Amino acid sequence: MASVPKPNELVKTINHTPPETWWMDKKVEFRPGTFCNASRPQYLEAVGLPFAREWRVTEDDWKLPSNWKEIYINGIKERLERFRTFKVFMDICVRCGACADKCHFFIGSGDPKNMPVLRAELLRSIYRRYFTTSGKLLGRTAGARDLTEETFKELWYYFFQCTECRRCSLFCPYGIDTAEITIIGRELINLLGCNIDWIMGPVSNCYRVGNHLGIQPHAFRDMIEFFCDEIEGVTGVRPEPSFNRKGAEILFVTPSGDVFADPGTYTCMGYLMLFHELGLDYTWSTYASEGGNFGFFTSHEMAKRLHYKIYAEAERLGVKFIIGGECGHMWRLLHQYLATWWKPPKNLEVPVSPITGTRFEHAKSTKIIHIVEFTADLIKHGKLKLDPSRNDNLIVTFHDSCNVSRGMGMFEEPRYVLKNVCNNFYDMPPETIREQTFCCGSGSGLNTDEYMEMRMRGGMPRANAVRHVNEKYGVNMLACICAIDRAVLTPLMRYWVPDVQVCGLHELVGNALIMTGEQTRTTNLRGEPLPGMEEETDEDL
């Protein structure tokens, strides 16, 4: 793994002045730390993707199939016919540059090809060359260029330097959704078997086992039971969750990162505590055990294949509706794709909270609601007993996950919950939150170690905003509602703003929740002494 330069050294390398050379003449350079490893063949084979082979990004020969150009250009053609958006986005950009400085990767790297306009231009130039009269006749003068192995490698490099966060789209006067261009760009890459290992591993695991981590049913149960032990230790109350239970009212699905990786595991404890306290008639599934969908970073078809298990399981168990956990891209898929892919099984109904009677009309088409909406509604109706002072050691800010905020439009609910479960909450500056939120820098399947330098660069704008509230208000906790965020903001904070930790929203809910029959709590879910309980707590915990 390439070593990451120290923050002060990294900052010095950022130069936003474009080079003198015309962009078409500048070759792509595969510098360690700025690209992800090639997928191993068995992952492609597991899901039947073509051209599975051993290859290495840094080697000259990527072992592309002999007719690769034809496959790629036909791939563009098919997608122009299938996706009206793609066709429009290829044609209408006037290169005004409104998006240029909105991309976290451009801000953090200074690489002009990370301006969304130019990243898209890498593909537009190929489109012009093979699909427009001016491009065919005038070539370079018309902004067109040939598809060569070199241009393909460049497309590959930069479509894995976009996290599909869509911040740029917000500023585009035409509303061009650059994420959709990246999505198509990656589909084309997949036609040639060139996906990255960190995406294909989870895809293959999810398809075969049910979740990205490849957690088998007995292990999944073991992990949840472990959390129940831990909850019992902290509260004296033991949740008794059920698994794969037919006839339950609700199916709960969360990213598998929550059941495995810190600090998401504390969020998972929060879910268990909340559901137990409510006496909710719900079940976990060891089959539909993944809310996330790395298939979305592969192709539309793969996303569709991986997502279906949630509905299949909801049908098999006969539940009435589904609650989804704190996940990011799950919600972009649900709100913007799912209803056009699959009809929900007949047994599903418009979600109605069994506790408050609230009917979630907006989830009519999918029958799936976000746990934060569910919890905000509970608080609004006074159904939870909360002691926010248990989080008084924390001064909290909130990171809007791109896919939940820009992809779903959910801004108020998480803030409402936060303000009820902790006493110290401060938002980051307005141009860095809500629909203008800055990406974590590692989304869309780029949260891998070998890519760490680029992740620290891409996450810099987000980290700068956290630093601002850290210096101004003493913020020491960054809350978020996405499993990738929880996993990647932790090293990002360690790198840029070391005194800030990361948590999920329901970890704070779990801390504040007063449970029926609980013992006097002396620690939070992390085993750290609660404010005022320092004396009561064994320091060695």
Place this chain on the structure above:
Amino acid sequence: MASTIEYKGKVFEVDEDGFISSFDQWCPEWVEYVKKSEGIEELTEAHWKIINILQDYYKKHGIAPMVRILTKLTGYKLKEIYELFPSGPGKGACKMAGLPKPTGCV
């Protein structure tokens, strides 16, 4: 892309992160081979205790234990695990125990 390493008469296929491609290839020589690059001078009983617990869990569950389960099973705090394996429980201890690296939202 996988590459191969030969050490003390054994051949190991490793991925780009230096993890062995499959647990079946694991043997004590692997631990000896990896320890240097992991910054470990001498393997102690504590190292082996962690490696054994990781492997037992993996054989039973098909996945490495989450860090919190590892600390509970071994009785070592995370800080102590980092002292033993400077690259940490995942990149250090799991690599030496021959376990695959977890993937996804982690």
